Amino acid sequence: MSARLIDGKATAARVLAEVAGDVAALKARGIEPALAVVLVGSDPASQVYVRNKVLRAGEVGIRSLEYCLGAEASAAEVLEVVEGLNADASVHGILVQLPLPAHISETQVLQAIDPAKDVDGFHSENVGGLSQGRPVLTPCTPAGCMRLLRDTLGDLAGKHAVVVGRSNIVGKPMAALLLAADCSVTVLHSRSVKPQRLCGQADIVVAAVGRPRMIDADWIKPGAVVIDVGINRIEDDGRSRLVGDVDFDAVQPVASAITPVPGGVGPMTIAMLMHNTVTAARQQHAPSAQE
Secondary structure, three states, rough: OOEOOOOOHHHHHHHHHHHHHHHHHHHHHOOOOOOEEEOOOOHHHHHHHHEEEEEEEHHHHEEEEEEEEEOOOOOOHHHHHHOOOOOOOOOOOEEEEOOOOOOOHHHHHHOOOOOOHHHHOOOOOHHHHHHOOOOOOOHHHHHHHHHHHHHHHHHOOOEEEEEEEEOOOOOHHHHHHHOOOOOEEEEEEEEEEHHHHHHHOOOEEEEEHHHHHHHHHHOOOOOOOEEEEEEEEEEEEEEEEEOOOOOOOHHHHOOOOOOOOOOHHHHHHHHHHHHHHHHHHHHHHHOOOOO
């Protein structure tokens, strides 16, 4: 029996509909959620990502601002833009599109963003808060994976989850979110011993390692739910196409549910970015304890 497909496009559409309702409610209070996107350089992929984010923002009623700097821009110039956005009370979310040119420190720029406006969830204050189980702005891709898992499985408590990959953007925050959902979590990485056997014990597998089709049927316990975060471009029969970190054709007959690539996790990332922007706007306009 083939696994059922987890439709990321459909779930993302539901999230965006929820966000649009939240935006309308905020606007009724005189609050217009606003997202500022900072792009440095002319990387074609980054330009596409920014364009898609701006389009989604417009669709749900979020005001978007674009700040485009040349690849020769200095770190000081980028930081000046970020500092101006931090000080602008009408801007609720700030996103600096990665990667940055090599001469600019990504860590320095991300740390300069006001944590309350850090809709990517990359500031160390938000990273630390996530590890402590506090309600903070959470990285969008792991948050999207959690929404897909909850919609598929409901309560995740007691499930054994394996995260393949330990990146700061996906692997580590994914593990923290699964722990917060009361899963037992194993993180596999390049130094793990017998990773295939460990992965084969999991009820939930989240693959985020960046190696095309690395995980095949021998890695998957029958009936497991598989979330494939990987997006890898390969040449196949003379044509270029996208595949995940999971060998979809091999794993689909074994798993109970699986995300396709494309059309699985990808649409959720931008949907959760819009969700984070509305959350940030709501939190920034919440009554203070003194009021």
